[in-house]
Every structure is written in C-alpha cells, then in structure tokens.
Amino acid sequence: MYTLYVGNKNYSSWSLRGWLATRLSGAPFREVPVGLTGVYNPANRAFSPTALVPALHDGATMVWDSLAISEFLAERHPGMWPADPIARAWARSITAEMHSGFSALRNDMTMCIRERLDVRPWSDALAANIARVGEIWTDSRARFGQGGPFLCGAFSIADVFYGPVAFRFQTYGVTPAGTAGAYLSALLAHPFLREWEAAALAETTIVEADEPRVLYRDRLRAAGRLSG
Amino acid sequence: MYTLYVGNKNYSSWSLRGWLATRLSGAPFREVPVGLTGVYNPANRAFSPTALVPALHDGATMVWDSLAISEFLAERHPGMWPADPIARAWARSITAEMHSGFSALRNDMTMCIRERLDVRPWSDALAANIARVGEIWTDSRARFGQGGPFLCGAFSIADVFYGPVAFRFQTYGVTPAGTAGAYLSALLAHPFLREWEAAALAETTIVEADEPRVLYRDRLRAAGRLSG
Secondary structure (H helix, E strand, O other): OEEEEEOOOOOOHHHHHHHHHHHHHOOOEEEEEOOOOOOOOHHHHHOOOOOOOOEEEEOOEEEEOHHHHHHHHHHHOOOOOOOOHHHHHHHHHHHHHHHHOOHHHHHHOOOOOOOOOOOOOOOHHHHHHHHHHHHHHHHHHHHHHHHOOEOOEOOOHHHHHHHHHHHHHHHHOOOOOHHHHHHHHHHHHOHHHHHHHHHHHOOOOOOHHHOHHHHHHHHHHHOOOOOO | OEEEEEOOOOOOHHHHHHHHHHHHHOOOEEEEEOOOOOOOOHHHHHOOOOOOOOEEEEOOEEEEOHHHHHHHHHHHOOOOOOOOHHHHHHHHHHHHHHHHOOHHHHHHOOOOOOOOOOOOOOOHHHHHHHHHHHHHHHHHHHHHHHHOOEOOEOOOHHHHHHHHHHHHHHHHOOOOOHHHHHHHHHHHOOHHHHHHHHHHHOOOOOOHHHOHHHHHHHHHHHOOOOOO
C-alpha cells in the first residue's frame, strides 16, 4: 500500500494534486497529514528530500513532486492519461504548462478553500494567467472533450493539475463564460474534489502566512495603496 | 520526422532541455530557430499555444513544454529514463523538482553561455538553490550512479534537466566540490552539451533584456546599491 504525505487541505494546492492523482490511480493508500507552518521545516526531510509535500512512498521507493508522483502512478495504473496518443500529448503539455508556470495566479490567488475574496483590480500578469486558463479549458474541451465532461473527456491527470485552479476561481470569484465555465462547474462537482473540499472545510488551523487577506493587505501596502 | 522549435542557443535554457531530450531520443529531427526578443511574441502562437519555445511537432501532434516533450519522446524511444523502476522514480522526482522550482537560480543566474560573471554575494535564496543542486547531484550519483558518470548512470532525461544548470554554474563560477564537481565536469563534457555550446558561441545576436550584466545592474539598482 502507498503512503502519501499531504499538507493542510485548505491551503496546500500541491498536496491536492498529489492526492487527486493517487485517488485517480484507484490504488489503496494511507494518508499522513503534515501540518504546514508557512516556512521551511527541516523535520519534513524525514519523508521528502525537499521537505515539501506531497511525497509518495511505496516501500523503499520515494517519489516527490506532484508531477513525478502522477507519472510514477500512471506507469502502473492504466487510464490516468488519455488513451489516444494525440490527446495524451496534449494532456501532458497542458499539465506541464501548469506545473512550471502561472506564477501570478499562484501568488495573487493563493489557495484557501474556505475563503471568499475579491482581489480586483487584477494585475496584467494575473489577468493574462486567467485568460490563458480559460483558453486551455475551452480548446481542450473542443478538441478532446467528446467522451466526457473533463478536459480530455474522462477525468485524467490534466484535470488533477487544474483542480487547485478550480478552488482558486471559486474563492476569488472568477467566473469564465461558456465552455470554460461549464468545465469549472464539472470539475468542482467531481466526487474527488468534493471529498477534498469537505475535509478542507473541516480544518480549523489558520496559517497566517498563507492567508489571502494577509497576503493581499501586504501587497496593497507594498504598492503604497494602504498605509500603516 | 519531428520538427523542433528552439530559441537562441546562448540564452534559451528551456530550448536546451527540449533539444537535449530530442537528441537523446535518437530520432531524426528538423530544427526551426526562433529569434527571441525578450518579450511575448504572439506570432509564435503559429507553432506553440503558449508562444514559448521549445515546441515539438510530429505531423498533427503538437507538444509544448520541455517536460511534456521529454515524456512524449520517452514513451516512443526506449532508454531515455533509467530502466530500473526505483531509479526511474528518483529521476522523475529530481526532474520535476527542477521543472517547477529553483526560481532564484533562474532569475539571478540567467543562462548566457558566452558570459563569465561573478554575482556574489549570493542572496540566501540563491545560495539555498545552489546547495540543493549540489545535494541532488551528490545523492543521485551515490544512489544510482554506478553504471556511468551521469546522475543515474547513463545520460537520461534527469541530466537533460540539469544541462542548463551546468552552463549557469560555468558562467557564474559556481564550483561544487567532490562528487558534484566531478558530475558538473562530466555533464559539460557530454557531446550533446558541447554541440549546443559551440552553436551558442557562434551566435552574435544580443538580446539586451536577457543579458546578465543588464539584469544584475538592474538588481543592484533596485537594492539601492547602485545609483543612476
């Protein structure tokens, strides 16, 4: 049985990706919750060389980083990527694009599932990130979405990587129109996301360093739009 | 035959990764050079949805992002990842860690193969990134490096992802000791890296926005350590 180390469900977007991928694999796994503090914790190196979550253990094999975990599991458990090679190449591209990019979205719309907050006006970089997400969702559904309501039809690793984006859009009131909006609704309604969301809402820990209201206040202050 | 779109060889670290992966595949490919300007160029959307390099085309199949390209090729061309499952899980983890992280290294030691420059004192974040690279190299060699001089023995996608780091270390005079230093030498001496380096040194285009001396001057100015 696999062991998966995950952080606070309300805050940890990378943990969510690792957890969704492991759920998607269909394999049984044991979850080990890791309390995040907002700063680097060397004690976490006991289970992950980076001290970060998620990390997956399979006996002596240790895999860290959500995308490495996804590919590791996809080798062993069929159906996690689209079966069609052209759709799979597309799914890998939009997954890798999310994995290495979208820094404005990460920084300005940090994941906090329980929160509802409007951070308009969006910076140009944030607006461009949001527009690109909408384009990816719309193009994916048009090209490869015939077999189901998700990006390439059936729920796959590509949807896993946009899961945290769905919670961000819900928190910050981002409401894409048309196909992208319908996909957002489908993703938020997926049983795996509902299960994670319920667990996040049951958490009571506040990590001030990860709280959007604190981050947003600091950003306004740095921009000279808030005194004190 | 594949078609690979790559940017300026002196500057484009992501292009280097895509190119190394494609060379490693052993498959023939046609290279299309894309002149970078330092700003987003919507014309590049003709070959890549992100307007970024690298992008790989195989007839109607389009793959963008260096890690998606690597996994796409690894499915078709054996030997790009280590054959042993435990070594492969490790290789995927250190590859994904490089793909999504190391922002201080990227920003403060931007790739410019022809340049030699000392940017000490390093920020704490940069020093931590450099230390982590040394640790990854040392641990990988100790655990999985028995079959050859590279991270997991034979040259693999993991080495592909640390290729741009090798050029950065050469440019900025980062000289790890021991095993990590020996690995750095082996990587810089690999025929694929020598081939790319020769092509980079033959380039004459200057992209001022990507020039380390300009970026470093701007950083000093922002920190109040340089007037004017």
